Amino acid sequence: MTEPVGTPAERAAALAAAARAGDRRALARLLTAVENHTAVAEQALRVLYPLAGGAHLVGITGPPGAGKSTLVAALIAELRAAGRTVAVVAVDPSSPITGGALLGDRVRMQSYASDDGVFIRSMASRGHAGGLAATSTSAAAVFDASGFDIVLLETVGTGQSEVEVAAAADTTVVLEAPEMGDEVQAIKAGLLEVADIVVVNKGDRPGAQRTAAQLRAMLAPPGEAGRGSGPAARRPEVLVTTAMSGEGVPALLAALDRHRARGSGEATPAARRARAAAQVRGVLVERLWARLAAPGLAGATDAALEAVARHDTDPYAAADALLAALGREETR
Ligand SMILES: Nc1nc2c(ncn2[C@@H]2O[C@H](COP(=O)(O)OP(=O)(O)OP(=O)(O)O)[C@@H](O)[C@H]2O)c(=O)[nH]1
Ligand SMILES: [Mg+2]
Structure with missing residues (x-):
């Protein structure tokens, strides 16, 4: 297929449909998107996951x-x-x-x-x-x-x-x-x-x-x-x-x-739950990390990492402090 155009959602839908129809280049592109965690990959998974x-x-x-x-x-x-x-x-x-x-x-x-x-x-x-x-x-x-x-x-x-x-x-x-x-x-x-x-x-x-x-x-x-x-x-x-x-x-x-x-x-529900947990945990970590790196909290995050690097504080206390900072930001 030719390079799809449009919004990430439109490109994702086009790639997903093509991959399902057996288009190997579309499949290869989707996999690259997944590997790079792009917006297109996220939209495509929204379409493909239920299938x-x-x-x-x-x-x-x-x-x-x-x-x-x-x-x-x-x-x-x-x-x-x-x-x-x-x-x-x-x-x-x-x-x-x-x-x-x-x-x-x-x-x-x-x-x-x-x-x-x-x-x-x-x-x-x-x-x-x-x-x-x-x-x-x-x-x-x-x-x-x-x-x-x-x-x-x-x-x-x-x-x-x-x-x-x-x-x-x-x-x-x-x-x-x-x-x-x-x-x-x-x-x-x-x-x-x-x-x-x-x-x-x-x-x-x-x-x-x-x-x-x-x-x-x-x-x-x-x-x-x-x-x-x-x-x-x-x-x-x-x-x-x-x-x-x-x-x-x-x-x-x-x-x-x-x-x-x-x-x-009986084994499948547990296996499926384990898979779901691994996937959601990965995405959660990624999302939390992105929020901590965003402008509102980047300063606090940097300071916490510096403090751990200097051994002024431990990683557990730093993680707790950052979670608390995230919580405060949410209620603002
Ligand atoms: N004798 C023998 N050698 C084998 C057999 N299967 C694989 N090998 C050899 O073992 C070596 C490693 O094989 P790979 O298939 O690359 O092993 P791998 O587990 O994928 O290795 P990594 O991806 O590096 O972890 C190669 O030299 C193979 O040829 C076998 O059944 N008998
Ligand atoms: Mg190998």
Whole structure:
């Protein structure tokens, strides 16, 4: 489509309609708008959000180099073979030291350039006003409303915001690699809490089955010897894949479908609430921060930040004082 004209609302409506009609350039523009938090993005989400909810949102997280991008590429191949459409939001690590290839490079090798059933968007993991969770879940909503069957969100599971991104999905897959050793235990504990499915990737490496067995033991409720008893409430399945060859990927897809089918019962309201909370929290922070930076309060905000920087006051007291100042401004 040509560059839409008019007010932000008009441009947003035009872009949203075009994206829903399958216009990839319009979709790309919308995603850029979402990433830059523009007025057009906000208006477009107003239109698109009520139309979203049909896609299966799958978070894929795990430590750097576990094979997330390789697995996403394998899942794309599997999904396309089954005739399903797939969009990917890949939060690429901002540091190149992990040795992991960017998803874009991986998938370019398989060339889906002419396939309308695949759309991949990489986002930098730094500098998201309102938080990574808000940006990536908004991008997911754009894909969802544009009719993709499944939206994969790849994030490196190292920080809180990445965990939030994963937790905002309908189904969260946590990836581990067999040889990662003890230092990953700490990451594991935090990450495993958000896992619906745990995947030990690099199944071709020695120790993969043993790692899977250890994880199964770790995830079993205490006192429960194996199977059967009690409400097997939220014990994640543990699977082994070899993303490089595609081995285990059909089983993972089946597990994803099962989780989704189950989720339409009782798990979904909680997952949807978690997603809503992550999104609203991100926008709230952004809005509050914008008001604090506006002319009326910028002076007070600066002074408070200076005071914290000098250690004259602590961040909690400064935040409370700024919230009080916001409140006073409201009643004026
Ligand atoms: N042996 C083996 N290597 C794999 C497998 N899957 C991925 N790798 C390799 O592991 C390395 C990292 O893979 P990526 O897919 O980039 O991992 P990632 O988790 O996306 O990494 P970051 O995005 O940097 O966090 C690459 O060299 C892959 O080729 C596998 O199943 N077996
Ligand atoms: Mg990656």
